[in-house]
Structure formats: structure tokens, C-alpha cells
Amino acid sequence: MVSDALSRNNVRVTGPEGAPFLVFLHGFGTDQTVWRRILPYFSNRFRVILMDHVGSGGSDKAAYDSSRYDSLDAYVADLVEVCDRLGVRDATLVGHSVGSMMAVRAAAEDVEARFARVILLTSSPCYLNDDDQGYVGGFSRADLDDLFESLDENYLVWAETMAPVYMNAPDAPELDREVQGSFKRIGPRIARDFARVAFLSDVRASLPDVGVPTLVLQGTDDIVTPDHVGHYLYERLPNASLVQLAATGHFPQSSAPEETAAAMMNFLVAR
Secondary structure, X not given: OHHXXXXXXXXXXXXXXXXXXXXXXXXXXXOHHHHOOOHHHOOOOOEEEEOOOOOOOOOOHHHOOOOOOOOHXXXXXXXXXXXXXXXXXXXXXXXXXXXXXXXXXXXXXXXXXOEEEEEEEOOOOEXXXXXXXXXXXXEOHHHHHHHHHHHHHOHHHHHHHHHHHHHOOOXXXXXXXXXXXXXXXXXXXXXXHHHHHHHHOEOHHHHHHOOOOEEEEEEEOOOXXXXXXXXXXXXXXXXXXXXXXXXXXXXXXXXXXXXHHHHHHHHHXXX
């Protein structure tokens, strides 16, 4: 039934009927509430679709199966199913962090004209360094093993500690608390699984197949996705533009919603 996929992913649809679709995909440890500060800039002009990945936010936790959600494939399949149930065509797909990986994969494999544009916010195609290919994702395997060990030992302590580092907005401690709250809502077991999917996935091979116009929005002083990663995406996506935001950290949609929304809108209205 239609409602099954929509309730599974806690789908919320707002904005005028008949308006262009704008589909938002959140990243690791968060949920659809991470977009709330930029939504007012789009809600009157777009048909906004928000969803929580299974295991996150208000999704149906009973639908989570670690053997199914052990790669990006299941998350992308959920996205496509939701879009098909809602009749989405010619949409702009907006991904944040690992949500951007899902957006890249979905757009690269799209043969049904679901997605006409892609926006990648603080995105990486691969977090793991690849010495053989001369690729620097920002994390060595030892770095990631340390990260996974911290998550396994005490996820809640990790969430408390790392949220301010990822946010990198020292003058806005309320934003740290928001991210800490969303990190905690995901639950330790699912978070540990999802972290491995996020940090060990690699969509570099899909980049040449994303033929639609794509905007790469790169944050400043982002510990998760350094500047050169944004340039890597820009250079390898066939139809890309790159905007370097003044906003610091990994969550510019929260710390600098006006700047982030303006860059997005400039891309949307120019097409």
C-alpha cells in the first residue's frame, strides 16, 4: 500500500500542489529536522518532500534490518520507492553528507526522469583515503577504525563530544544541542551500523553518470569534508557548479540557513 513506504520513512510533504519537487536527504546521525531552518525559504515555491532514513528520526524502527541496510543500496531503493509512490518527476534532489552519496547514486541510476537537478551539501564521494588512486578523502583506515571503536564503546558519549566539532559554530551552542539530540534519537546499534555505511561507502565511480545539473555546496573548515573534496566532486561531475560557503562546519543548513538557502535558490532559479 502507498502508506507503507511513506510511514516507514516518516515522509512529510508540504508546499503547493503542482509546484516543482524538492526532495531532501539527511546525513548520518540526523533526521529530517536538520532542514528545518532552511525550509521557510522554499515552502511557498516548491513541493517539499522530507523523509527519515530507516532507523533515524521518526521512521519505523521495526523496518530496520541490519542485513538489508548494510550498504547504500537499500537507502537508495527506499528513496526511489517513496518518489514513485508520490509521483515525483523532474525533482531537485538535495543531499547532505551521506545523503549526498545516496543522491549521487540515485541520480546516476535514474532512467525515469525522477531527478532533474542535484544539490550536494558538504558532500564526499568517499571518506576513506585511497593511496592507490592518489585520492585523499580525509580519513585513513586507522582513523575510521578509531571512530568505529569509539561508537562501539559508548555512542552517547561520542555524540556529546563530536556534535560541537562537526557543527563548528562556537557562538551557537543551541545548534550543538540540536545535533546531539538527533544523534541520540537514532539509537546506538543502528548508529553504529549506519556509520560504517556512511564512512566506508564509495560513489566515485558513479560521478560520471550524473548528467543532470549539480550544485556542490562546500562548507568552510569542515572537519568531515575538507575543501579539496568539494573540488574533486566539481571536477568529476559532468555538469557541476561549485559554491564555497562562508559558513563553517558540516551543517551550514543549520548554522547559516540564509546563506545556504540563497546559494540553493540561485541554482534553482537559474535553470
